[in-house]
Amino acid sequence: MGLIEVKHLSKNFGSFNAVKDVSFQVNEGDVFGFLGPNGAGKSTTIRCLLSLIRPSGGEIKFFNKSLASHRLEVLAKIGCIIEKPDFYKYLSAQKNLELFARISGKNIEKKQVLEMLDFVGLAGREKDKVSGFSHGMKQRLGIAQTLLHDPEIIILDEPTTGLDPQGIIDVRNLILRLKNERNKTIMLSSHQLSEIEIIANRMVIINQGKTIVEGGVQELLDKQSLNVEITVDRPEVFEALMADKYPLLPVHRLYHSTYYITLETEERNQLTEVMVASGCGVRSIVPKRSLEDFFIKIISS
Amino acid sequence: MLWKNTQNELIKITSKIRSYIGIGALTVLILLVIFAMQADGKTYIGFVTSTFEQTLTFNGNILNGNLIAFIIMQMLIVHVPLLIVLVTGDLLSGELASGTIRMLATKPISRTGIVLSKWFAATIYTLIMTLWMGFLSLFVAHWIFGTGDLMVLNPDGLLILPSDDLLWRFGISMVLAFLALWTVATLSLAFSAFAKNSVGPIVITMAVIILFTIIGTLDVTVFDDLKFYLFTTHMATWRIVFEDPFPTEDILISALVLLGHVVGLLLLAIYRFNRKDINA
């Protein structure tokens, strides 16, 4: 059974169709990636899911119940951060959480609030006003707010946007902990395929307000070619190897000893072994999967 | 849930500096009037009695706490709404501007519940402002100036009401002043449901009050029929409580008109906010 089922969702703002036809299903225990380029309709869809926006058409179900008719019941089981977590700046972190706890539909003790602040690494800052918090701290406070009432589903809209590299890692780890330790169903939107690839098990990709593809992350990615950036110690050996073994593969030299190659699925597993055996001195192989490329491939296929 | 969110709204109001601007400004204004009256009240009274001074003498404590309270209320009824809308005009739109509305609207509370809890909080804030105005103007003025008969300064003459006939009148006038301010607070809340920042509703509410007041005071026959329907006309009803004979019917009508405005504007705010797409 899908915990979230979206069927043919559409939303018009006047004559502008922000979402035309989006359908997907999130299953229990999924870390579900909601992927699409900027302007694809991700935020609008997520706002529809959280009833911030009234859909123009289609159907949204949570726990097999229509959102339209069971709004409060559904929202009580959801934790979310939309866009960026905004708090009452003039209140402390603890006061903010207490405020949201009071209307979460559950009886949450002060102790639980403090524990949650500790969980997200804000212990000792609970009395500080949010106005003095960095973006990363607000993001962590946002996650605390999301988890406070122990929701069954967590919806995160671009949770790593604007964070520094360490912040991105922290959030990713936190999401994985939520899945593994707390067994939460998580839906997160992103415009970066690499991010979804790391943490999600299922995903949907939308573009121009329409669902393009939905399925398991590995399953979808495995079907596609992979762009890799390869840096070697001995470029002349590498070039000779490529000309000999893979004469049909387009190889672009980016810098002195760095190359950009597009590999088909069957070539991926062999290449590393062949390169090591050739003695070209492999320094790094970095997968470069861009959403745009992925789209082009999917659409063209 | 409604009461819990009302509690939240009250916490927000009491934690914001702007909520105290109103109370602080009100206090300063009232103390200024009291100080001015203490320093130069006799001249002020002279303006009023000058017409009669060649024929009559006015004896007794004219410049008493009751008159000061009356003057303060007369002066402040125009200004207190501004101080109130500073807070109430920000209740919905402020959350939209700061983005906190996303957090609030994704909690298991209905949109109607959000508006109602904000309206309850606005009502309590308005009540506190009214009571504070009443306390300062009546009790502090009495403490400094003592009690006495009230000389009501009407455009067409003077009415002197005995001091033992005043407390209940002040009580009713406070209730009516509250109704007037409540209307303004609900009006700003309704505008707030349409706006995305708090400046708009505050400015528009004040503009409406000023416009309606000007139309109400213009002695032009074209507007005569319109005046009854302007809430600003009824905002000054607290004053006719000090008329003799007591105009029960007029007061009831005005109170009903103001209450009607409150209910109507609240319904408008609820309707608008329920239909609002939160894109912020």
Next chain:
Amino acid sequence: MKIVSLVFLLLMFHLVNAQTVTLQGAIDRINTVKDYKADVQVKAAIPFIKIPITKAKVYFKAKNKFKVVSDNIVILPKQGMSDLNEFLVNPKRYTQVPGEYKMLNGLKTQLITLLPSDENSEIILAKVYLSAKEPLIYRTVLTTKSSGTVTIDYEYAESKAFGLPSKMTFYIDVRKFKMPKSVAANIRSTEKQRKTEENQKGSIVIYFSNYQVNKGISDSFFKED
């Protein structure tokens, strides 16, 4: 003995009555009052002013000290309270012109016109209606520079021996009322204000009781608070 006394009194009364009543007689009575204190009740019917009946205590000390003490706001006429007495008791200030006898509320009175000797006097003209029977003034009509004409009717009871009235009714002219807009801002003025004539007549009735005459009042009492 009692009967002899009674006959004597009646005889004296007849003799007094038979004497010609003069303004000086009235002034003499007034002059016997060095000070007094009395309870008053004031009923005012003045255009543009609505005021309930008020109570007060009034204090007077010759020649012209006058004070009203009340918890209420009390409106009294400006002319005709103490200033008239001050004018009357100083015969140098005016010339008497005795006039004809007139019936006033069933009482025979003589009209005496007083013309001020001083050109700068506030009082331009005073008409006094003196009872033909006893030295008491029953009406004065005062014309002053600033207040126009004030008519005062007097009634006497317990303190008539001092020439002190039990009731005074003032008929006054009130100028057109104009409230400064800044003072009476009324945004509820939906009705057109009624046009008023330039001057309107008003009356103030003062009832005096519990006179305490010549008990002594210190000057300091009359100083402004």
